[in-house]
Amino acid sequence: MAAISYSNCPTSSSIRSNSYLAPSPSSSLSANSRRPRVFSVSKKFRPQMISHDSPRYWNVLNVQDGSVATAESPLATETPLIKLKDGLTLSTSENESSEAAGFDIKETGSSVSITVVGASGDLAKKKIFPALFALYYEDCLPEHFTVFGYARSKMTDEDLRNMVSKTLTCRIDKRENCSEKMEQFLKRCFYHSGQYDSEENFSELDKKLKEHEGDRASNRLFYLSIPPNIFIDSVRCASTSASSSKGWTRVIVEKPFGRDSESSAALTSGLKQYLGEDQIFRIDHYLGKELVENLSVLRFSNLIFEPLWSRQYIRNVQFIFSEDFGTEGRGGYFDNYGIIRDIMQNHLLQILALFAMETPVSLDAEDIRNEKVKVLRSMKPLQLENVVIGQYKSHVKGGVTYPAYTDDKTVPKGSLTPTFAAAALFINNARWDGVPFLMKAGKALHTKRAEIRVQFRHVPGNLYSRSFGTDLDRATNELVIRVQPDEAIYLKINNKVPGLGMRLDRSNLNLHYAARYAKEIPDAYERLLLDAIEGERRLFIRSDELDAAWSLFTPLLKELEEKKIVPEFYPYGSRGPVGAHYLAARHNVRWGDMSAEHTKDD
């Protein structure tokens, strides 16, 4: 039966788990929620749970008149409430059996307040507030929600609204009622100025939050959009003075999660002094990108890919990230981290884990994260000989001078911090033994792009090998998942050029998102914020994943720093250090984005 949703939100988990591919209705539910629950009691309302299409929405049958209502599950709200349409709420003691559960009708609903800690900062302005507005525009936020900005800067509610309004867009021009929606959204935004280590200031925030929450069950989400050295202080103050007493409290933590294994472990134990692991949402925004989400769909819902997904057919896999701008404005932060910590250890490694994992038991967060962590734990720590590092230098092009990394005033002169790195990694398991997984990440390169390239093996005894000359690599299939920009999935195949002769050509079977779908793709932060509100942890990083990720990179990072390895300098706007080609060649790999036939379109 189709779920009846009272929300128009096109991206809520109810819709996502209810895809046309029709996974089993319970496929995205936690183990606890899989058992059908039957609630019955009061004379007036005798709702009976008949299906749960998502963790968030349950279809509830009124056994008296046979009508079906969509209810928000207590699992989603983490409060013992089942919210029916029209603001009615059934509260229940969450009885697991089919025994009477004791419903009691209250005319309230739960509220969610989202506090952006560090609201005056770059990320808040650039990503978080716009994502919240987009969710509001799409009707994805709960009916009773409030957004609070918190930072030291002195601002009024009105100042915050002015600041936020400058970055809000409806993403696509001429969307209906955009300015009214913006006004309505801004009315829900408030500001409180305070120190990050002041329990008193957080108590003041708590008071303001309570004024907005009223009698409702109150759920609170804190987004730590602040430098990492103040994460723990903020969490201590938020949890002791501003956590919810009648609902859930969750904290989204932004990267960097430490600089190495030790600092990451210290951060985790610091956070866990005040929060349970289930309250911590470690964000890696690459996991929220549409094509990264699609990776598992592509692999597990198409018969043609999964059988090929192993060392038997795949020669190598490449994860490529490039930006055509430098560290502009973020040099101070970047110099302490470098490209390996900024991009490889998190974004690219997370994609690798998703790419290489075994089929999870279900789409449950824990099942997926269990498989990802197994991949990470099967990998050898990175060796220096399998890494190339680079740093961009100044370059003059068309009369314009592009700066060197060290020209940034916030970067120490003579800094050896890499702005580019290439690496070869290996997964020591039966599926991937011997297959090089190459990563390449760089700033100030010739293009902005993130993609996954899967290069397949040669066709054994290829009948047409003469048509390819001596370069058999040109004849192999390559699957490209272009994460951004201009999202696409395409497969390079060999085909005959039409005509009477027998000439072969290479063509792309292309799923080009802009051509296939009229609808714009939501920003990663929208998906992740919605998931955090809904308690969906699949796209957030669990602490054991984080430990395993750091174990792979920490020895290398220490060696680079202790030996003061000098990066290879490459001109701003170039294709990066040539060392990356030698590294690939040593593993019999050619970078897919560098091949002679690589054109702008692919």
Ligand SMILES: NC(=O)C1=CN([C@@H]2O[C@H](COP(=O)(O)OP(=O)(O)OC[C@H]3O[C@@H](n4cnc5c(N)ncnc54)[C@H](OP(=O)(O)O)[C@@H]3O)[C@@H](O)[C@H]2O)C=CC1
């Ligand atoms: N910006 C980006 O694109 C990305 C950022 N991140 C991460 O997100 C978090 C926020 O990033 P971003 O917004 O760029 O950070 P900002 O440097 O802009 O800092 C955010 C806010 O924190 C406060 N703050 C800054 N420095 C200090 C300090 N030393 N002590 C106390 N408070 C301070 C400031 O607010 P006030 O002075 O008003 O208190 C500032 O507006 C960081 O952890 C960053 O690494 C992750 C991915 C991308």
Ligand SMILES: O=C1O[C@H](COP(=O)(O)O)[C@@H](O)[C@H](O)[C@H]1O
């Ligand atoms: O986490 C980070 O990501 C951005 C790139 O994100 P994108 O979504 O714009 O591709 C990168 O610029 C930044 O250095 C890094 O910290």
